[in-house]
Amino acid sequence: MNTLLRSCSRLNQRGIHYLTVAERLIRLNLFFYDELQFGPHHEPREHHANHDGGDEDPENHYLHHVLAQRQGSAVPLALLWLELAKDVYLNAHGVFFAGQLLIRVLPGQGQQIVIDPLNGRSLSPAHLAQRLHPGDARMAALVEQRMPGLLLQTATPREIIAHMLRNLQAIFMAQRDFARLLGVQNRLMTLLPTDWETLRERALTYRQLGLVERAIEDLQQYLAHVHQGPCAQEAAQALEQLRMQR
Known part of the structure; x- marks a missing residue:
């Protein structure tokens, strides 16, 4: 983070505080994406409904890696951008939309600017609207008519971290890297202890x-809170099988 703090200092030395919100936003983007050359690990596909721009390499989701390589997924890029935005007094927050983390800047007078943190x-x-309904032009057009009044809910720091951890969880599940998957799930449970x-x-x-014993303990706790549904039935069956392995 020392690198980022030095970057903040360089940005402040340019008198950016005295500019309008629009000018500060342009300067910040030029500084972050052009001068510092932060960006996605690869060019994301346009309008993909659940794409955070970090491919299947878990390193692209870790903040320290993105700081070092200046390439990564949407979540760490958004966190770094928002840190710089604070320093130049931009009213900016992360927001979730169509399964993606975006940035919302509030310039005042009821206006909002929504930014893709990848670029x-x-x-x-x-x-x-196209991101919400990719490939469905008619539905996208209907959504677009309502979009000016859409209120995007600010994502809390806890929600952003959980989103990043769930991205990692999906990657490690796909890779069947159970040791690293367990580490991510432990962090998720610390962050969200009632996420059954x-x-x-x-x-x-x-x-x-x-x-086996830890699996039994978790399944017992899960079934104490979730009593119905296919997942509960599968958990009960798994619990019975594990007890037989003791």
């Missing part, structure tokens, strides 16, 4: 790692 581009209502679905998934990870 700094502002997203019009038409762009947002993650608790159930952690039990399955324990089972894959041969940690």
